[in-house]
Amino acid sequence: MPQKRSLETREKILKAATAAFSRDGFDATGVAEICAAAGVSKGAFYHHFQSKQEVFLKLTEEWLSGLDQQIQRLAASAEDVPQALWQTAKIAPAVFADARGQVPLFLEFWRQANRDPQIWQATVAPYHRYTEYFAGMIRQGIEEGSLREMPPEVGARILVSLAVGLLLQGALDPEGADWGTLVGDGVRLLLEGMGANSKREWRSTLDGE
Amino acid sequence: MPQKRSLETREKILKAATAAFSRDGFDATGVAEICAAAGVSKGAFYHHFQSKQEVFLKLTEEWLSGLDQQIQRLAASAEDVPQALWQTAKIAPAVFADARGQVPLFLEFWRQANRDPQIWQATVAPYHRYTEYFAGMIRQGIEEGSLREMPPEVGARILVSLAVGLLLQGALDPEGADWGTLVGDGVRLLLEGMGANSKREWRSTLDGE
Numbered sequence: 151m152p153q154k155r156s157l158e159t160r161e162k163i164l165k166a167a168t169a170a171f172s173r174d175g176f177d178a179t180g181v182a183e184i185c186a187a188a189g190v191s192k193g194a195f196y197h198h199f200q201s202k203q204e205v206f207l208k209l210t211e212e213w214l215s216g217l218d219q220q221i222q223r224l225a226a227s228a229e230d231v232p233q234a235l236w237q238t239a240k241i242a243p244a245v246f247a248d249a250r251g252q253v254p255l256f257l258e259f260w261r262q263a264n265r266d267p268q269i270w271q272a273t274v275a276p277y278h279r280y281t282e283y284f285a286g287m288i289r290q291g292i293e294e295g296s297l298r299e300m301p302p303e304v305g306a307r308i309l310v311s312l313a314v315g316l317l318l319q320g321a322l323d324p325e326g327a328d329w330g331t332l333v334g335d336g337v338r339l340l341l342e343g344m345g346a347n348s349k350r351e352w353r354s355t356l357d358g359e
Numbered sequence: 360m361p362q363k364r365s366l367e368t369r370e371k372i373l374k375a376a377t378a379a380f381s382r383d384g385f386d387a388t389g390v391a392e393i394c395a396a397a398g399v400s401k402g403a404f405y406h407h408f409q410s411k412q413e414v415f416l417k418l419t420e421e422w423l424s425g426l427d428q429q430i431q432r433l434a435a436s437a438e439d440v441p442q443a444l445w446q447t448a449k450i451a452p453a454v455f456a457d458a459r460g461q462v463p464l465f466l467e468f469w470r471q472a473n474r475d476p477q478i479w480q481a482t483v484a485p486y487h488r489y490t491e492y493f494a495g496m497i498r499q500g501i502e503e504g505s506l507r508e509m510p511p512e513v514g515a516r517i518l519v520s521l522a523v524g525l526l527l528q529g530a531l532d533p534e535g536a537d538w539g540t541l542v543g544d545g546v547r548l549l550l551e552g553m554g555a556n557s558k559r560e561w562r563s564t565l566d567g568e
Binding site for chain 1 (some may be wrong): 520
């Protein structure tokens with residue numbers, strides 16, 4: 151089954167690259183090193199990927215698409231938009247645990263994005279996508295009357311920025327606070343600022359618990 | 360006047376380092392390069408600074424202490440805490456313009472902070488300081504009755520995280536949004552979520568203007 155073997159090779163490369171990037175950083179990791187750790191030839195590597203940039207982008211894509219599925223599943227069962235956003239915030243602790251290895255890589259990529267237009271494009275795409283997703287939800291909340299009037303993309307950018315800020319601080323200073331729980335607190339404060347009814351079942355550390 | 364000359368040398372080094380770090384990145388810039396650009400000897404450099412790390416930390420410190428002064432000046436004239444925080448948010452556009460050159464360096468430093476305990480300490484210190492500063496303001500707001508009961512440090516961490524997230528996205532995608540103005544919108548949403556009276560004079564893009 152050559153196709154199965156090819157998929158296995160691809161998985162081996164992705165797994166070895168994840169470990170090497172996390173340990174040594176993106177810049178310091180070479181394709182040769184990834185191949186050695188994965189136990190594959192350079193030919194096999196370049197059959198699957200054009201470059202280590204592409205490997206990194208693929209890893210990010212897989213991480214984010216797993217996240218998207220979780221977000222959509224959590225939002226689907228909610229009764230209205232504030233509840234959907236509040237449910238979404240509940241995945242934060244798990245996301246933070248996952249992201250601890252990823253964030254230093256993001257930082258490195260961000261830095262490169264300042265210099266390389268192609269990497270820049272790939273780096274900003276997820277932010278745009280999440281901003282559009284949350285803008286759609288906020289628009290729906292305004293229509294259903296669960297949120298007050300506001301330009302939806304303004305609210306969405308603020309939600310995304312809060313998440314980015316918490317993720318980055320959480321990566322820098324993991325023991326400094328309960329970052330995952332803070333996402334819930336922050337989303338709740340923003341939702342209340344956006345006019346969501348505060349008599350909801352959203353007890354959190356804001357209540358001093 | 361040897362003391363004046365010594366101060367001038369120090370300024371020349373800081374100025375040359377700022378330009379070199381911004382252009383080439385922190386890793387890629389050597390002490391020799393900074394000395395050449397500043398027109399000073401290595402001996403003069405090491406008279407003032409132990410390492411390029413120290414130069415960077417000094418640059419950050421100067422940037423932040425300028426920021427602190429602005430924040431305190433703006434907050435001093437406010438009638439209550441929500442107004443003080445709203446005033447503080449108004450410096451954001453200027454901070455964002457300043458930070459555009461600094462943020463790629465911060466990213467690089469953050470990445471190093473993940474590996475070097477001394478750099479880590481220097482990197483997290485400003486976050487702790489701002490969190491304490493804003494926690495103090497929120498505590499005052501709760502006492503004066505302009506904000507509702509909550510653990511002040513939770514609210515403070517969320518304010519700081521929002522600012523960090525907006526700064527980083529603003530650095531990555533400067534043309535993507537009016538990031539400086541978004542700080543005001545975000546602070547306003549959080550303050551309203553924290554129970555601040557919404558009949559204030561805080562018109563912003565949230566009103567569709």
